[in-house]
Amino acid sequence: MNFRTALLGTTAAATAFIGLAPAAHAQRAADGNVKILYFQAVSVMNPYMSSGTKDVHGSSLVIEPLAGFDEKGGLVPRLVTEIPSVENGGISKDLTTITWKLTPGLKWSDGTPVTADDAVFTYEYCTNADMGCSQAARFQGIKTVEATDPQTIKITFTTPKPNPFSAFVGAASPVLQRAQFKDCVGAAAQTCTEQNTKPVGTGPFTVTDFKVNDVVQLAANANYRDPAKPAFATVTLKGGGDARASARAVMETGEFDYAWNTQINPEFQAQLAAGGKGELISAFSNNVERIELNLTDPSPDLPEGERSQIKNPHPILSDVRVRRALSMAMDRQLLVDVGYGAAGKPTCNVIPAPEIYASPNTNCHVQDIEGAKALLEEAGWTDSNGDGIRDKDGKKLSLLFQTSVNAVRQDFQALVKGWWTQIGVETELKAIEPSVFFGGDPGTPDTYQRFYAEAQLDTLDYDGTDPEAYLGQYVCANVPGPGNGWRGTNINRLCDPAYEKLLADLSKTADLNERAKIIISMNDLLTKDGYVSIPLVDRARLSAKSKTLGGVVLNAWDSELWNASDWYRIK
Amino acid sequence: MLTFVIRRLLLAIPTLLLISLVIFLLVDLAPGSPMSEIPRTVPPEVRERMMQAMGANEPVVVRYLLWLRQFFLVEPAYVIDSLMGTNLAGGAQRVLSWQSRMPVFDIIAQRLPQTLTVIGSAYLVGVLIALPIGIYSAYRQYSWFDQLGTFVTMVGSSVPTFFTGVLLIIVFSVNLGWFPSIYDTTLEVTDWASFKMQIMQMALPVTMLALHNATEISRYMRSSMLENLGQDYVRTARAKGMSERVVVLKHVLRNSLIPVVTVIALGIPTIFGGAIIAEQVFKVNGLGTALIGAINASDLPTVQTLTFIFAVLIVFFNLVADILYGILDPRIRYD
Numbered sequence: 001m002n003f004r005t006a007l008l009g010t011t012a013a014a015t016a017f018i019g020l021a022p023a024a025h026a027q028r029a030a031d032g033n034v035k036i037l038y039f040q041a042v043s044v045m046n047p048y049m050s051s052g053t054k055d056v057h058g059s060s061l062v063i064e065p066l067a068g069f070d071e072k073g074g075l076v077p078r079l080v081t082e083i084p085s086v087e088n089g090g091i092s093k094d095l096t097t098i099t100w101k102l103t104p105g106l107k108w109s110d111g112t113p114v115t116a117d118d119a120v121f122t123y124e125y126c127t128n129a130d131m132g133c134s135q136a137a138r139f140q141g142i143k144t145v146e147a148t149d150p151q152t153i154k155i156t157f158t159t160p161k162p163n164p165f166s167a168f169v170g171a172a173s174p175v176l177q178r179a180q181f182k183d184c185v186g187a188a189a190q191t192c193t194e195q196n197t198k199p200v201g202t203g204p205f206t207v208t209d210f211k212v213n214d215v216v217q218l219a220a221n222a223n224y225r226d227p228a229k230p231a232f233a234t235v236t237l238k239g240g241g242d243a244r245a246s247a248r249a250v251m252e253t254g255e256f257d258y259a260w261n262t263q264i265n266p267e268f269q270a271q272l273a274a275g276g277k278g279e280l281i282s283a284f285s286n287n288v289e290r291i292e293l294n295l296t297d298p299s300p301d302l303p304e305g306e307r308s309q310i311k312n313p314h315p316i317l318s319d320v321r322v323r324r325a326l327s328m329a330m331d332r333q334l335l336v337d338v339g340y341g342a343a344g345k346p347t348c349n350v351i352p353a354p355e356i357y358a359s360p361n362t363n364c365h366v367q368d369i370e371g372a373k374a375l376l377e378e379a380g381w382t383d384s385n386g387d388g389i390r391d392k393d394g395k396k397l398s399l400l401f402q403t404s405v406n407a408v409r410q411d412f413q414a415l416v417k418g419w420w421t422q423i424g425v426e427t428e429l430k431a432i433e434p435s436v437f438f439g440g441d442p443g444t445p446d447t448y449q450r451f452y453a454e455a456q457l458d459t460l461d462y463d464g465t466d467p468e469a470y471l472g473q474y475v476c477a478n479v480p481g482p483g484n485g486w487r488g489t490n491i492n493r494l495c496d497p498a499y500e501k502l503l504a505d506l507s508k509t510a511d512l513n514e515r516a517k518i519i520i521s522m523n524d525l526l527t528k529d530g531y532v533s534i535p536l537v538d539r540a541r542l543s544a545k546s547k548t549l550g551g552v553v554l555n556a557w558d559s560e561l562w563n564a565s566d567w568y569r570i571k
Numbered sequence: 572m573l574t575f576v577i578r579r580l581l582l583a584i585p586t587l588l589l590i591s592l593v594i595f596l597l598v599d600l601a602p603g604s605p606m607s608e609i610p611r612t613v614p615p616e617v618r619e620r621m622m623q624a625m626g627a628n629e630p631v632v633v634r635y636l637l638w639l640r641q642f643f644l645v646e647p648a649y650v651i652d653s654l655m656g657t658n659l660a661g662g663a664q665r666v667l668s669w670q671s672r673m674p675v676f677d678i679i680a681q682r683l684p685q686t687l688t689v690i691g692s693a694y695l696v697g698v699l700i701a702l703p704i705g706i707y708s709a710y711r712q713y714s715w716f717d718q719l720g721t722f723v724t725m726v727g728s729s730v731p732t733f734f735t736g737v738l739l740i741i742v743f744s745v746n747l748g749w750f751p752s753i754y755d756t757t758l759e760v761t762d763w764a765s766f767k768m769q770i771m772q773m774a775l776p777v778t779m780l781a782l783h784n785a786t787e788i789s790r791y792m793r794s795s796m797l798e799n800l801g802q803d804y805v806r807t808a809r810a811k812g813m814s815e816r817v818v819v820l821k822h823v824l825r826n827s828l829i830p831v832v833t834v835i836a837l838g839i840p841t842i843f844g845g846a847i848i849a850e851q852v853f854k855v856n857g858l859g860t861a862l863i864g865a866i867n868a869s870d871l872p873t874v875q876t877l878t879f880i881f882a883v884l885i886v887f888f889n890l891v892a893d894i895l896y897g898i899l900d901p902r903i904r905y906d
Contacts (some may be wrong), residue, residue, distance in 0.1 A: 241851065
């Protein structure tokens, strides 16, 4: 060891000691009450009943998965001794099984031991066909879940699974107690109000009172595995209001210690920071605000059922040069400054994180109006009649640009319309009520799946850190249409054999670096090479915390309350 | 009078059934889906099965009949069971919210207390402010008091509550720090300290709503008083040598109250309906927020049940207003 390493080591140890100091003196339930505000109130404390973010986060205080994600997207053990890997023998060489070892001595909040059988039950519970389990997708591709002994859970997959960290990983897939839920299997799950609102768990807190869509009161779990945690004796998890008011309650009036998802505009962010009682915290993951382009013709002149279908390619947007020009006209930094401030950064990728999967693609960061104009000229779109709008063969370069009703999105629409008008593209705007736009009702023409427009602004993120399932959406078979009741996730209607070949390769590749290479090429096919999607802003989670609340590490890959056991009061 | 009441009650049955059908169809036809709040990462097959488990996929006729059965047979059976200890319901499925899978009536029971406390006392305070203002404004018509009253009521009824609510929060919670801006539904009044807390947290929402309620009622009171003050019987009373106090408070007031009582009675159902905006602004989380939350989430059973209960209350208080009218005004007889 040379002198420099020794010195660094000492510094690191010292820093670690300072960082840990309050925790070292910590004692369970010594810090009183912590008040958390979720402007969307918690409806149910069981993520298998509802996959709403607020419900997943709320329940994560009580019930836990075998492993979760940390703030960098890495896996951390929760109920197990270590993360299985091929190296440690936890994952079989042929990638068809994964074996988890429970931490010895683990207890439920009612004092009974946690066993592998509880995980087996959870699997049976969620995969029951009559149950309508909202996390069923996490258990897809699993042949069996067995308890080989009371401490060991063995999951066998039907086919080799390069990424087996879906079932029992992350806050949306916790382990339930068999003893409590044994009568809630199948259709009976719906009526198990007591179990669904007051689950027995392994997490740092247990529910003492549950008022639906209003407030959940929790107390420290006396059987929590770390005897010194949690520092707080009780938690009040209140719901209601909006992002603005909840940020205000933490940062101006100081009535609450933590507020979730305080997405407020940069101007208000600065105003609240001056309040002095709290601060905004942000964390990035894979949430990208983007403009999706429709590769098929949504024209209302087509008969119903043929609009936005593969057999009718879009007369304007089928040309990649036009799509590229639309992207070049964007000033992404301005969009960030207007809409997100600290909660956003410009991006050119649909997969912006984790680092290993992010394409080194920054060519879109600078706006290029002249370049966009030249590209449109090259594609044959000229302004022949001098009305400021380009045309070709008597057809005007005119687009319908839609999104959901949302203040920031309407600002974005206006800005984008301005830039597109500058390059000679006529733009008509449309804003749709979110419950309709995202509702997926096959009878409504205004859903994002129908995509009866040329462009639409929205966001899409995915669970966990592995984007395979997410990238798998853009395949021909997933095009929404009347044949599948307008269900399907390939809303851009991309049908690219080269892309599907890469996807097939990805499903067979286990090596992380190889996977990263394929994922980056797929990202590039969607963005800088294919311009199917125009990524704009990498959106952070933005929450507010009181200056007297310590131990908070905002995590965008898992529940925001993932480390509530480490929270403490700064005195 | 009794036959009138019975006739009206019988007539109410088809009316309410028709209302329930209309509400059901309206909510069902409205665009939106209970799946709209589900993250888009959830694949379509999973959504489909969730819809199935909730029963949201059944044809509209089946769902309506099921709701009727649950509302009129199953729910009363549960009530009787819990009172008498019988087992009439036999585990039949109750009206369940699609958002939380909780019986809608349990949600109502959880939320009614705060709605009645906050919105109810705001209504009461509003009436108590409105009546004296209306009476005095009419008695001293065009005086400075009347002018001021007119001004305040105009402002009160034209400025929306979502504005006054936020204004009150910014002034009294953020700047002065006197009152909390968030209502704590878990607070239990057990001693003087918690009673004081309860008063503190009710102060802002009650002020806001009371002002809003008072404006309307005081206008009715004033115009009704004005109408009566010019009547012949008032002149007669004065000519008989009665004191102004007796003339105004006994003769005129009693007669003027007739239409006002109707207005007040018709306003009572709105207490149960909650004040959606007030509850949202101060996070009271009563029936109003339950309704708006259910509408946003396309939670059909909750929306249907809540609106239907409001419809029942409105029909009932209409009847109460009619009866009160008859009691207060001897000239009106229904038989």
